[in-house]
Amino acid sequence: MPDPSLSIGDVVERTGVPASALRFYEAEGLIAAGRSVGGQRRFAREELRRISFIRIAQQVGMTLDQIRDTLASLPQERTPTKADWAKISRSWRPTLDEQIDTLVRLRDQLTDCIGCGCLSLEACALYNPDDRAARGGQGPRYLLGDRPEPPSDESCGTPSDRS
Numbered sequence: 287m288p289d290p291s292l293s294i295g296d297v298v299e300r301t302g303v304p305a306s307a308l309r310f311y312e313a314e315g316l317i318a319a320g321r322s323v324g325g326q327r328r329f330a331r332e333e334l335r336r337i338s339f340i341r342i343a344q345q346v347g348m349t350l351d352q353i354r355d356t357l358a359s360l361p362q363e364r365t366p367t368k369a370d371w372a373k374i375s376r377s378w379r380p381t382l383d384e385q386i387d388t389l390v391r392l393r394d395q396l397t398d399c400i401g402c403g404c405l406s407l408e409a410c411a412l413y414n415p416d417d418r419a420a421r422g423g424q425g426p427r428y429l430l431g432d433r434p435e436p437p438s439d440e441s442c443g444t445p446s447d448r449s
Contacts, residue, residue: 291320291328301337308337316340316354332365339366346382391429401427401434 401419419427
């Protein structure tokens with residue numbers, strides 16, 4: 287009877303994940319591999335689902351720690367079933383909705399002042415005078431959802447008016 291397990295090359299071919307990443311995932315405890323008599327890694331076929339799960343989770347922005355915690359929360363650290371996947375994907379919905387909102391803002395505001403502090407666009411002088419957006423925290427505050435403060439009397443007018 288043929289060996290039902292998969293070599294690392296078989297897994298690379300089937301998943302598109304480089305062998306180095308598979309070895310890393312194994313070292314991190316995200317996937318498991320047995321060893322052949324000759325010491326080669328052999329993967330059970332269900333590891334394909336775990337690897338695919340890891341890839342999708344990374345694509346939606348989950349950290350390896352979040353992925354590890356999710357996989358560890360499954361009974362006996364098994365590969366996610368259809369019911370598990372439904373529960374997990376529901377828990378990701380708020381994060382995905384936030385990412386979608388950020389992408390929409392990026393698409394719609396990329397040519398405007400994004401509140402990053404560069405102050406290099408003419409619009410920045412109006413929307414983010416003196417880098418007021420920095421009060422909201424790090425990063426491009428307007429793309430992250432902050433609203434520009436209403437302009438004060440001294441920030442009204444064109445940049446040339448204030449020179």
